[in-house]
Amino acid sequence: MTDFSDLLRPDAVMTGLSATSRKALFQQLGTLAGPGTGIDPRVVTEKLAAREKLGSTGFGGGVAIPHAKLEGIAAPVGLFIRLAQPIAFDAVDDLPVDLVFALLSPVGAGSDHLKALARVSRQLRDRAFLAKLRGAGSRDALYALFTIGDARHAA
Numbered sequence: 001m002t003d004f005s006d007l008l009r010p011d012a013v014m015t016g017l018s019a020t021s022r023k024a025l026f027q028q029l030g031t032l033a034g035p036g037t038g039i040d041p042r043v044v045t046e047k048l049a050a051r052e053k054l055g056s057t058g059f060g061g062g063v064a065i066p067h068a069k070l071e072g073i074a075a076p077v078g079l080f081i082r083l084a085q086p087i088a089f090d091a092v093d094d095l096p097v098d099l100v101f102a103l104l105s106p107v108g109a110g111s112d113h114l115k116a117l118a119r120v121s122r123q124l125r126d127r128a129f130l131a132k133l134r135g136a137g138s139r140d141a142l143y144a145l146f147t148i149g150d151a152r153h154a155a
Contacts, residue, residue, distance in 0.1 A: 004123075004146040007078035007103070007116060009036050013143045015082040015136070022052060022089060025081070026066065029102045032079050037104065039072050048102065058091025063124045067103040067117060076105040076116040080142060082133060099124070099133055 012032060019025040026048040030041030037044075047068035051057070058064040079102040086096030101120050105113035123129060129145070136142045 003148070004078060004119075007076055007120075008080060008143065008146050009077075010140070010143045012036050012077070012079045013139045013146070014080070015139050015142055016084045017081050018084045019087055021087060023049065025083070025087065025100060026052070028081060029066070029079050029100070032081070033077065033102075033104060037070075037073050037077055039070055039104075043070065044068070044104065047104075056090040056092070058089035058097050059121065059124075060091055060093040060095065061125070061127070061130060062086060062091075062095055062097055063099045063101070063130065064089050064091065064097040065101050065103060065117065065120055065124065067105070067113070069105050069107045069109060069113065071107055073104060073106050076103060076109060076112060078103055078116075078120065080146065082136075082142060099130065 014032060017028055019028055026045045029048060030044035033044045034041045047070055048066045051068045057066045081100045083098045086098040089097040103116055103120060132145050136145060
């Protein structure tokens, strides 16, 4: 289990959110990012949407990892949302997405951004881990899975 406590804060994890489109999801992510980063939610929304126009960040299995580089943050920051209902995401397998881990990095992050993205994508390819995320009963349980991997919290 990879520990994401360097990327993810407890208040950056949400469950049961409703979004009808990627645009609505990115707006939710912008709102979620605001308190922890001090970045205007609209800027986060715009940067995520601009990156998505380059190609879908839905990489299959119901998972997406939208990401963007932003001015004003010092280190990569993660945000996780488990959606109430899956949404269309133009993923490589054409399956709708219900698990979203967004990664926001400083503009000059370069290799740090790529390393963080690789860590997240490696963990989110683990089918057993995805099942635990989908079965977790609360945002605290979701956060625990990402930071300590304690399956007892997922019940």
